[in-house]
Amino acid sequence: MASTTFVIIGASLAGAKGAEALREAGYSDRIVLIGDETEVPYERPPLSKQYLQGKQELEKAFVHPAEWYGDHDIDLRLGTTAAAIDRDGRSVTLADGTRVAYDALLLATGSSPRRLPVPGGNLEGVHYLRRIPDCEQIKATLRTASRVVFVGGGWIGLEVTAAAREAGIEAVVLEADELPLGRVLGPEIARVFADMHRQHGVDLRPGSHVTEILSEGGRASGVLLADGTRIGADAVVVGIGAAPNIGLAEAAGLTIDNGVRVDASLRSSDPHVFAAGDVANAFHPLLGKHIRVEHWDNARKQPAVAARAMLGEEAVYDRVPYFFTDQYDLGMEYSGYIEPGGYDDVVVRGDLEGREFLAFWLADGRVKAGMNVNIWDVNKQIQQLVQTGGRVDAAKLADADTPLDQVAAS
Ligand SMILES: Cc1cc2nc3c(=O)[nH]c(=O)nc-3n(C[C@H](O)[C@H](O)[C@H](O)COP(=O)(O)OP(=O)(O)OC[C@H]3O[C@@H](n4cnc5c(N)ncnc54)[C@H](O)[C@@H]3O)c2cc1C
Structure with a gap:
């Protein structure tokens, strides 16, 4: 069989994880990973936390050590901007005019900060x-x-x-x-x-x-x-806030709707083009609608599904959305997805004032999202509650002595 090429645009978390997932799935042909930043793919959360505070080395933020890409035969092109996608000819044109042909393309172009639209918004400082x-x-x-x-x-x-x-x-x-x-x-x-x-x-x-x-x-x-x-x-x-980097996809005529619109397999309106991470507005089977998630876990896990779909396998991304934050001595994880006002009750278990608690957002007696603040090793159970979506007993949910797998409404 002729050798194929898979191209990934965006060499950050989703891009690097896409390359990794393709190799893990056994794809041994050519992978070209194109990114306009000059550093090897890195994770951004430390930029507002440990690395910013001088508590962590920069290398700790790298998705893989620099040599990993060569070791896995990934053609990593840093400092390289993809300027256009020719979907009919199945190629990507780089800013220097070079063309890279693809059999399948993964868009992992992420998002960019929204600019403050006021006078002085671009001043130094x-x-x-x-x-x-x-x-x-x-x-x-x-x-x-x-x-x-x-x-x-x-x-x-x-x-x-x-x-x-x-x-x-x-x-x-x-x-x-x-x-x-x-x-x-x-x-x-x-x-x-x-x-x-x-x-x-x-x-x-x-x-x-x-x-x-x-x-x-x-x-x-x-x-x-x-x-x-x-x-x-x-x-x-x-x-x-941030806005998805859709310029390339839009110019290429892909369907755009708050990001690159993709199905649950992360396939775009073009069957040879996929999207993952911050740029993807993906159909989520659990929620029954498209959502675009601008969080680390989504950029980390979606690419494995995209990789399998690129290889022609059946794959669906249905993980419960998850994110975390660290501020002062508060560590928090949040699982679920709610639009503003999309709940009718909030149940708290633990000490809200002392900032050691679980919180659950309910709609119609079902847990739509949950958060653990300074309480650990409960995240899986919270995700389970969101995933199963059964009715819960709010009093049991609030009671720290009732295990989370025993809060179903009778
Ligand atoms: C400071 C900071 C802190 C964060 N902290 C958290 C946290 O605590 N918890 C959490 O859940 N999430 C956090 N996030 C969000 C998380 O980092 C993002 O969801 C994640 O980075 C998305 O990864 P991505 O690969 O999809 O996109 P991005 O990280 O945006 O990467 C996209 C890459 O594509 C490149 N690119 C775009 N267009 C082109 C092109 N035409 N040619 C070549 N390259 C291109 C971009 O330059 C970039 O390198 C944080 C984000 C930031 C910025």
Whole structure:
């Protein structure tokens, strides 16, 4: 049989895991892994946590050691941008004009930070965090700044805020909504995070709308809010979400719908093109709808399904969505998926004030999502509750003495 080539665009977590999964599945032909960053594929969570805080070496973030790619005969092209996809001719054109033919293509182009659309948004001293160089800049800022304004109280913003406070820097967090994380967690549990940051001395200001980044000598010197308030700062860190990198896919005429729309096997509207990770809006059989998940676990696990589908095998991605965060001394895992307002009850087991608890979001008596905060080795059981979707007894769920596999409603 003629030798084939599988091309992967995006050499980060999903891309590297895709290459790994193809080799593990026994694919021994050519794999070309194309990435526009210059570092070997790495995981991003440490960039807002341990690596940012100087508690972890950069190498620990690498998905594989540098030599792994050569050892597994993967043609890793770093610092290389894929400029176009020719679906009829089944080839990818690189920025230097080189063409790479493919038999199957995996898009793992991820997402990019949303920019703050206000005057001054691109001034020096305004930081966005996605890549290693961004992290290095923020790390340097945390060594010298005395006051930093954070625009956006999402996961990344709050993690960097925690790093700033632990470095003894004054931190002001500006959140447009009533509560940071309110849309993801709902007010009951989002409040736990808001209280924690306030207890650590963060000046948290909900309902704040930034209209301008102020400047002094060409550098960001603070922000102006819609109500006229001016807040001075040595630097501004913006974390207002991310947008999927769909440019290539869109230009190639693939179906786009909040990312590259793919089926449960991660196959796009073109049977030779697949997508995984942050860029993929995949049909999730458990939820019965398409979802795009911007989390580490999804980028880590989806590629194995894409790889099997690329090899013509039956494969479906139906894992319960999962993510984690670490802020100060709080470690948390969350499993499940709920759209804002998509629950009618929150059940807590444990000590909310002491930040050692489990929380469950219920709709119609069924667990739609669950979270463990500073309690470990329960995640599998929480996922099981979400997965099975049976009705539960809220009193048993709240009772720490009732095992989680015995909370079914009678
Ligand atoms: C600072 C930070 C902290 C995070 N912390 C957590 C956490 O605690 N928990 C959690 O669950 N998730 C976390 N995440 C989210 C997680 O890192 C992402 O979900 C994951 O990185 C997605 O991986 P990916 O490979 O799909 O995409 P990405 O990591 O975005 O990688 C896509 C790659 O493709 C490249 N690329 C794009 N277009 C092209 C092109 N045309 N040619 C060549 N290359 C291209 C990009 O430059 C990039 O290298 C964090 C993210 C960040 C930024």
